[in-house]
Amino acid sequence: MLGLKLPTDPRWANIAQMNIEEILTDHAYCEQKAASTAISMIINFPEFPDLVSAMSELAQEEMSHFKMVHDLIVERGYQLGIERKDNYVIQLRSFFPKGGSRKDYIVHKLLIAGLIEARSCERFRVLSESLEDVKLRTFYRKLMISEANHYTMFLSFARKFGASKERVDKKWQALLDYEAEIMRNFSVDGTIHG
Numbered sequence: 001m002l003g004l005k006l007p008t009d010p011r012w013a014n015i016a017q018m019n020i021e022e023i024l025t026d027h028a029y030c031e032q033k034a035a036s037t038a039i040s041m042i043i044n045f046p047e048f049p050d051l052v053s054a055m056s057e058l059a060q061e062e063m064s065h066f067k068m069v070h071d072l073i074v075e076r077g078y079q080l081g082i083e084r085k086d087n088y089v090i091q092l093r094s095f096f097p098k099g100g101s102r103k104d105y106i107v108h109k110l111l112i113a114g115l116i117e118a119r120s121c122e123r124f125r126v127l128s129e130s131l132e133d134v135k136l137r138t139f140y141r142k143l144m145i146s147e148a149n150h151y152t153m154f155l156s157f158a159r160k161f162g163a164s165k166e167r168v169d170k171k172w173q174a175l176l177d178y179e180a181e182i183m184r185n186f187s188v189d190g191t192i193h194g
Contacts, residue, residue: 002118002151003172005180012123013130019190020136021073023127025081026191028069030120033086034150035062037113045106051157058150065143072139088186088193089116095178096171107162111175114154116193119179121147123192 016023038059042052073080092115096108124144131137155172162168186194 002122002148003176004118004122005176006183008122008126008183009186013126015190016127017131020131020133021076021078022081022190023192024069024073024076024078026084026194028066028073028080029083030086030192031062031066031069033089034116035059035066038062041109041113044109048106048161051161054153054157058153061146065146068139072136084191086191086193088119088182088191091182092116092175092179095175103161103163107158107168107171110154110158110161111168111172114151114158114172115175115179117147117151117154119183119193121151 035058038055041055042059045051070080092112095112096104100108121144124140124147128137128141128144131140158172159165159168162171
């Protein structure tokens with residue numbers, strides 16, 4: 001369903017299990033950044049009322065996820081660490097060239113956001129199936145479903161705003177190929193995307 005070209009390296013689950021405090025901190029910041037992305041879409045594209053409405057709901061949902069992750073951190077006696085750079089997202093954002101039309105700009109932003117959500121969904125599935133902690137497995141199973149919905153929403157908006165579904169799908173496939181190459185160098189640290 002997600003269309004990802006390269007699955008997560010199975011070793012990442014073991015790394016995540018051994019670094020659960022780091023995973024939770026990184027996850028909390030991923031949720032905060034997702035809320036920021038939704039707010040950025042509202043600011044950058046106010047002329048699309050359906051997008052503004054969806055992004056308003058998404059920002060609230062992502063911040064509620066941040067709170068849920070933060071609550072888990074506190075409950076376990078951990079401390080929310082400092083925010084880290086997300087090298088996966090940085091590399092993904094470099095795929096599309098700068099400039100171009102406003103229509104291309106919104107499509108590119110939506111496709112990148114959709115792919116981040118798709119990879120997060122896949123990672124949450126891995127966590128829901130591999131963590132020893134039953135509460136965390138259940139938690140990540142629920143969030144996996146939420147991320148899948150976000151992925152499909154972003155992809156639907158990209159297809160709606162793009163010049164044609166075929167052109168958007170061609171860009172999507174190229175982005176998926178690029179993301180697979182990025183992922184060949186990841187799955188080695190205790191972060192959600194790393």
